[in-house]
Amino acid sequence: MSAIKVEKVWKEIGDQIVLENISFELASREFLMLVGPSGCGKTTFLRMLLGETAPTRGRILLDGEPLPAEPDSRRGIVFQRYSVFPHLTALGNVMLGAELREAPLLGKIFGARRKVLQEEARALLAEVGLDHAENKYPAEMSGGMQQRLALAQALMRRPKVLLLDEPFGALDPGIRGDIQALMQKIWNESPLTVVMVTHDLSEAFRLGTRILAFERRRDRPEEKTRYGATLAQDIPIWPRRIAGALKI
Numbered sequence: 228m229s230a231i232k233v234e235k236v237w238k239e240i241g242d243q244i245v246l247e248n249i250s251f252e253l254a255s256r257e258f259l260m261l262v263g264p265s266g267c268g269k270t271t272f273l274r275m276l277l278g279e280t281a282p283t284r285g286r287i288l289l290d291g292e293p294l295p296a297e298p299d300s301r302r303g304i305v306f307q308r309y310s311v312f313p314h315l316t317a318l319g320n321v322m323l324g325a326e327l328r329e330a331p332l333l334g335k336i337f338g339a340r341r342k343v344l345q346e347e348a349r350a351l352l353a354e355v356g357l358d359h360a361e362n363k364y365p366a367e368m369s370g371g372m373q374q375r376l377a378l379a380q381a382l383m384r385r386p387k388v389l390l391l392d393e394p395f396g397a398l399d400p401g402i403r404g405d406i407q408a409l410m411q412k413i414w415n416e417s418p419l420t421v422v423m424v425t426h427d428l429s430e431a432f433r434l435g436t437r438i439l440a441f442e443r444r445r446d447r448p449e450e451k452t453r454y455g456a457t458l459a460q461d462i463p464i465w466p467r468r469i470a471g472a473l474k475i
């Protein structure tokens with residue numbers, strides 16, 4: 228069964244058609260890259276996958292079931308910036324991922340369970356290369372460290388689908404290369420389906436198993452109310468990259 232099935236999805240915002248008749252299926256454990264010019268609706272599409280906003284027509288299925296209208300722990304997201312909480316340490320930020328997963332109402336976990344989760348959070352911090360930084364606050368961290376932290380925070384919720392909105396777009400090239408390699412390793416080793424938006428085609432080819440390109444074929448202002456972006460290209464990466472089979 229496909230992890231995600233998108234059926235004739237349209238998104239209209241006000242009188243603008245943002246996305247038009249998007250359909251595709253995504254197998255479990257794929258690493259899908261979404262590309263397309265600025266403003267063509269990539270983030271809007273990701274927000275629909277998250278459940279933050281709904282299609283105006285069509286539907287999205289997750290593991291065969293219609294997508295819940297609200298974000299839940301099956302889907303994690305990392306944005307380009309600012310997805311960590313400034314008033315919490317690195318450990319606190321990752322713990323919050325667990326607290327949102329296990330105690331969504333109270334937002335706090337106590338006792339022995341807290342200790343177990345703390346160890347889980349420390350292991351994740353180590354996995355993203357932040358084991359030395361658990362007591363640091365985001366303001367004391369570089370942009371690359373903050374994005375590693377955002378990744379650990381999202382992974383702590385054990386999502387089946389990880390959504391990434393240009394997570395490395397603001398980083399310097401050297402740091403970006405390191406964190407791309409980390410992301411590929413995490414995808415290879417965890418039971419994750421990844422959907423990532425990028426502006427950078429070389430990043431798309433470096434990380435993805437498949438690339439979808441959105442495009443507005445008609446983009447004059449008077450046409451925005453009549454035409455949205457469509458799925459213009461669907462490019463499989465060859466030779467195929469198979470999760471769990473990469474030697475990293």
Ligand SMILES: Nc1ncnc2c1ncn2[C@@H]1O[C@H](COP(=O)(O)OP(=O)(O)OP(=O)(O)O)[C@@H](O)[C@H]1O
Pocket residue numbers: 240245263264265266267268269270271272
């Ligand atoms: N909440 C909103 N209210 C009004 N218009 C919106 C809203 N969200 C998105 N749009 C419009 O939808 C279109 C697509 O925006 P979106 O951010 O999804 O594009 P994008 O492809 O992710 O762009 P970029 O690559 O620049 O981030 C834009 O024209 C934008 O102005």
